[in-house]
Amino acid sequence: MSTVVIEIRQANAADAPAVAAAHDEAWRAAYQGIIPGVELDKLINRRGADWWESAIRKGSRISLLAFGNNIAGYANYGRNRARSLYYDGEIYELYLRPEYQGVGFGRRLFTAARRDLLQSGMKSLVVWALSDNEPAVEFYRALGGRAVARSSERFGTRVLDKVAYGWNS
Numbered sequence: 001m002s003t004v005v006i007e008i009r010q011a012n013a014a015d016a017p018a019v020a021a022a023h024d025e026a027w028r029a030a031y032q033g034i035i036p037g038v039e040l041d042k043l044i045n046r047r048g049a050d051w052w053e054s055a056i057r058k059g060s061r062i063s064l065l066a067f068g069n070n071i072a073g074y075a076n077y078g079r080n081r082a083r084s085l086y087y088d089g090e091i092y093e094l095y096l097r098p099e100y101q102g103v104g105f106g107r108r109l110f111t112a113a114r115r116d117l118l119q120s121g122m123k124s125l126v127v128w129a130l131s132d133n134e135p136a137v138e139f140y141r142a143l144g145g146r147a148v149a150r151s152s153e154r155f156g157t158r159v160l161d162k163v164a165y166g167w168n169s
């Protein structure tokens, strides 16, 4: 019998190619049919291994969920970027490769990111999701997030609504 170790840890520069691959796979699966194809390709191509390596070296907080030797997904997070929202921290992205979704890993990554923010004094937290990304919306609701703001973002010719979910300490 073999045992697979599941751990959440900070990304290091050597993880950059695996994070880029997880990002590519998760974004294609999540946004196909929502973000126009050409724009989705641009967003993904911009985030190759070099981009991730540079972000990691600059000290961006990127947590990985490692399933054995595989990177199942990642979360990156830090200070809340929207000044109009009174939340301390923000999870910028939380993505799992499709084959690792639906087994509790998203909750584990979210909890780890939230704890890390809390340890840096950021007690409240916000996350943005596209309204059309129903699995993400359901996920943040299941985790107790409250819809606290709405906005929109342009992707080429399409303008998509997005919603912010908030958590207080």
Ligand SMILES: CC(C)(COP(=O)(O)OP(=O)(O)OC[C@H]1O[C@@H](n2cnc3c(N)ncnc32)[C@H](O)[C@@H]1OP(=O)(O)O)[C@@H](O)C(=O)NCCC(=O)NCCS
Pocket (backbone or CB within 6 Å): 026, 030, 073, 093, 094, 095, 096, 097, 100, 101, 102, 103, 104, 105, 106, 107, 108, 128, 129, 130, 133, 134, 135, 136, 138, 139, 140, 142, 143
């Ligand atoms: C959204 C995502 C991060 C959720 O992670 P996950 O590992 O699949 O979710 P979990 O298994 O940890 O589920 C946690 C809770 O959310 C609920 N949930 C998750 N996905 C759901 C869905 N599609 N519909 C309804 N509820 C859902 C689960 O039922 C669970 O609730 P419970 O703990 O009360 O039983 C993951 O599916 C993913 O990466 N999706 C694609 C990328 C994406 O959209 N990222 C978010 C961008 S803002």
